[in-house]
Amino acid sequence: MLELKGGKVKGVLCDITGVLKESATTADGVAIQGSIEAIERLRKAGIQVKYVTNECQCTRKSLHQKLLRLGFSMSEESIMPPAFAAREVINKENLRPHFLVHDNVLPDFEGIDTDDPNCVVVGDAVEKFTYDNMNHAFRLLKEKKCKLISLGKGKYYREDGQLTLDVGPFTAALEFASDQNAMVCGKPDPLFFQAGLMSLGLTAEEVVMVGDDIVSDVGGAQKANIRGVLVRTGKFTAQDENHPVVKPDLIVDNLKQLVDVILQQ
Amino acid sequence: MVKMAKAVLLDLSGTVHVGDHLIPGAKVGIQMLKSHGIPIKYVTNTSKESKSCLRNRLCNAGLEVHENELFTSLTAARNYVESLKLRPLLMLEDEAMKDFEGIQTEDPNSVVVGLSPSNFHYKRLNEAFNLLKNRASLIAINKSRYIKTDDGLSIGTGAFVSTLEFASDKKAHVIGKPSKDFFHLALKELDPKLQPHEALMVGDDVRDDVLGAQQAGLIGALVKTGKYLLGDENKYGEPNYVFENLEEMAQFVLGQEKK
Numbered sequence: 039m040l041e042l043k044g045g046k047v048k049g050v051l052c053d054i055t056g057v058l059k060e061s062a063t064t065a066d067g068v069a070i071q072g073s074i075e076a077i078e079r080l081r082k083a084g085i086q087v088k089y090v091t092n093e094c095q096c097t098r099k100s101l102h103q104k105l106l107r108l109g110f111s112m113s114e115e116s117i118m119p120p121a122f123a124a125r126e127v128i129n130k131e132n133l134r135p136h137f138l139v140h141d142n143v144l145p146d147f148e149g150i151d152t153d154d155p156n157c158v159v160v161g162d163a164v165e166k167f168t169y170d171n172m173n174h175a176f177r178l179l180k181e182k183k184c185k186l187i188s189l190g191k192g193k194y195y196r197e198d199g200q201l202t203l204d205v206g207p208f209t210a211a212l213e214f215a216s217d218q219n220a221m222v223c224g225k226p227d228p229l230f231f232q233a234g235l236m237s238l239g240l241t242a243e244e245v246v247m248v249g250d251d252i253v254s255d256v257g258g259a260q261k262a263n264i265r266g267v268l269v270r271t272g273k274f275t276a277q278d279e280n281h282p283v284v285k286p287d288l289i290v291d292n293l294k295q296l297v298d299v300i301l302q303q
Numbered sequence: 304m305v306k307m308a309k310a311v312l313l314d315l316s317g318t319v320h321v322g323d324h325l326i327p328g329a330k331v332g333i334q335m336l337k338s339h340g341i342p343i344k345y346v347t348n349t350s351k352e353s354k355s356c357l358r359n360r361l362c363n364a365g366l367e368v369h370e371n372e373l374f375t376s377l378t379a380a381r382n383y384v385e386s387l388k389l390r391p392l393l394m395l396e397d398e399a400m401k402d403f404e405g406i407q408t409e410d411p412n413s414v415v416v417g418l419s420p421s422n423f424h425y426k427r428l429n430e431a432f433n434l435l436k437n438r439a440s441l442i443a444i445n446k447s448r449y450i451k452t453d454d455g456l457s458i459g460t461g462a463f464v465s466t467l468e469f470a471s472d473k474k475a476h477v478i479g480k481p482s483k484d485f486f487h488l489a490l491k492e493l494d495p496k497l498q499p500h501e502a503l504m505v506g507d508d509v510r511d512d513v514l515g516a517q518q519a520g521l522i523g524a525l526v527k528t529g530k531y532l533l534g535d536e537n538k539y540g541e542p543n544y545v546f547e548n549l550e551e552m553a554q555f556v557l558g559q560e561k562k
Contacts, residue, residue, distance in 0.1 A: 176458040
């Protein structure tokens, strides 16, 4: 009998890729079985959901539309991608970024001054991760002393059934070469989770985070004092059941099973 | 009190040459040592070209070098792979592949990473990552952060090794400097009777060349050429000596004997 310890859950911070849908290179991906109904059941029970995602290969609007096409229903504003968190930092600290990100996310950064950059923003650039582009970013960091911002720092995700490199390994490369630590906008940074709590208007004790990434989703949430639940969909692999550092508050087969547990409280 | 240096290990890129050009003072310094019978060995992390390519490049630049004066991390890596009977996915440029001729590469169970810009792109790194996630071991020919090239500083092999280490949660076995084994193997090849404290290692990379050598028991000297940046001598440990170039280094080594 699965049980979630701690206070009654009034709000959920929900990862997208690996929890709501599986990622694919073509089209919108595939909705994970039971996830559409699970979100609906939470809505009917009056439990608020915010989608804390590290997705940065497209704009928030585009991601929202993909989810609608798959059959999900949520507002665009309930989605919290790292690009928005990065925008806030860029504005607050008067930064002028050089972007090493996927072309499709650039519209979410429109209007930002990019002349004479004093910072490098790295995201899930995929095919744009070439030696020359990495070298250009490195030179800005080392020679122009630019600040480094990373949109999330995930190691990998599952796409078309295969594990594929996320932004984190490339951020690690730039950190190593330039001897500096990146500021992470997105999971697993605790500030990102706290922004989620503020957006829900709830305390850490009233919320649970659900994701497929044991380090970024579960570990990150726990560091922000939020209960972290791991799903066995998405990038999950058997090794994650016995992670040396992170011990999830609960491990469930999928989002549907977590919602069963929440609604039983 | 530092013991007297009886032999000299020299880094190559950034210390003796940058690209196809010898660094001022390098040829003179090396000739001074040789004419006084001081044994030298070039210990290089270079992984972009084979020993014969490297030798040709130096000769074309005006420095006579015998292949047996070169101790490269590429050959040390090949020896390592062979000794463990590994089947590597080789992330190497074409010019470096020669040093791996005869090694089985079908159905790889290891990933060998050298300086290979043509391999450091998403698709290929993803291929390497998937092998590592499936039990393959990770071998780094070197873990240099950056090197000096003709058009400035360029991101090094170490950055892409970090990519794979971070993604796979595996630590690379590093063959070249600053690995202790690498320095000891180089000394052994030069003269099996040499003790580490009798050898002076000279290089432009304060961490990989100087600190690495000191940790292996050698005397470490930083030279202010190549990738050297102002203040490097104060940032990471304490080099035993700091020289403007190899000519100054040779004057010091030869001057020791007179004291």
